[in-house]
Amino acid sequence: MSTANSDIVNIESIDLNWMAPDHVALVLRSLGYFIWFDSSINQSDTAKQASYDILTASPEYFCYMENQNLYQKKMDNQEVTRITEDPFVYLDNLLAIYTPVVSKKQSFCGGLAGYWGYELNHWIEPKVLSMRQHDLPNLAVGLYLWAIVIDHQEKKMTLQCHPSLAVEKKQRILNHIANIPQTIEPNFQLQNLFSPDLSKQDYQNKFQCIQNYIKSGDCYQINLTQRFSASYQGDAWFAYLKLRQASPTLFSAYMELDDLTVLSHSPERLIRLQGDHVQAKPIKGTIKRSLNAVEDRLLAESLLQSEKDRAENLMIVDLLRNDLNRHCEPHSVRVSKLFELISTANVHHLVSTIEGTLKKKMTPLSLLKHIFPGGSVTGVPKIRAMQIIHELESHARSVYCGAIGYVSFCGTMDVNIPIRTLVAKSQVLRCWGGGAIVADSDCELEYQESKVKVKNLLHTLENIHIIHD
Secondary structure (H helix, E strand, O other), X not given: OOOOOOOOEEOEEEEEOOOOHHHHHHHHHHHOOOEEEEOOOOOOHHHHHOOEEEEEOOOOEEEEEEOOEEEEEEOOOOEEEEEOOOHHHHHHHHXXXXXXXXXXXXXXXXXXXXXXXXXXXXXXXXXXXXXXXXXXXXXXXXXXXXXXXXEOOOOEEEEEEOXXXXXXXXXXXXXXXXXXXXXXXXXEEXXXXXXXXXXXXXXXXXXXXXXXXXXXXXXXXXXXXXXXXXXXXXXXXXXXXXXXXXOOOOEEEEEEEOXXXXXXXXXXXXXXXXXXXXXXXXXXXXEEOOOOHHHHHHHHHHHHHOHHHHHHHHHHHHHHHHHHHXXXXXXXXXXXXXXXXXXXXXXXXXXXXXXXXXOOOOOHHHHHHHHOOOHHHOEEOHHHHHHHHHHHOOOOOOOOOOEEXXXXXOOOEEEEOOOOEEEEEOOEEEEEEEEEEOOOOOHHHHHHHHHHHHHHHHHHHHOOOEOOO
């Protein structure tokens, strides 16, 4: 690695012929370690806020964490080095090696991209949170020197290249993009229906345990989740294409990282940083949608008027205001939107927006570390909530409820909270669903909500085809 100078340079931007994002993805997958930050812009009216699709592959370095051990793989020679630093600090230092750039797009023009798993909370509060052993990486992040940015507002597609990108590699990328994607016969089948890893009775027992903690004053709110699993054959890529049609969301992502594939259809932004402007958009409050327009409107109105859901949302808003106040300039943190109704393919959500101005000496990764994981998927108070989650949930969350996104060479960071997310590994698909438990929660309603949130995803895949023995 070469040492970066302190000068800021312009990113190289090469105009390309327009292609649909899924066609671009199809030709880039073969480069390896492929990532697609997918706005689903062509799939949904709710995606009108979206500006970009971002696609990249073939990183210079790939960093991954197996339980407590952090490793760096140098991709040109496959050399693997064990790293002993804090993973957030290490990634900050890795990014800083390269010259910062200026990009008109203000999106991802190369930098860090991948996921930060939920169990990294151990690194943030090591004295009170123990590490859970499991078979999925706690972190999987590559350092990429290029990205294809599809600008849906301006109808342009460009290749954004960092000055350090080798000329030969840039040409290889251009050659790939020049290829017309070949039609591939869909090759994906579930071998069985998704089944919960938690019985209903076990869920009820855990729900009651949370109620006891709330009554004893340990906490006000706990996010309790359960996991669903199914075996499959074929290529998870085709599962993702089906899911993005059935459940288009602004913060979708598809990632192929080593032997792991992530299929995420999250509607929730954890944190966005542009310049010194910070924005968080927590979701708390969910109700199913109806195909009947009148009934659907009544459901949305009932959510907007729900005292319980508004109270849950307000708890998380206060938690995030507290998190941001510690890392933003004094008096800059404000709630710009409270209890906004956002609708996705199968549910309505209550979403609030908190904004602030980042302190001058804070880096994007230091900000991410200090608000991680998101309060909407832990509870209040946050540290005690994470302890209770660790006690009650028998399976690690991994990618789910962590963060998916990027930190760009131009200083922009945008990461979501991967809810509505599936992970494919060793021919098994895993998916998680959950919700916030408070004092007046009803166990049956919460149990059904945890299934409703992922019903659209699971049933879409189950309806493709089931292989029977």
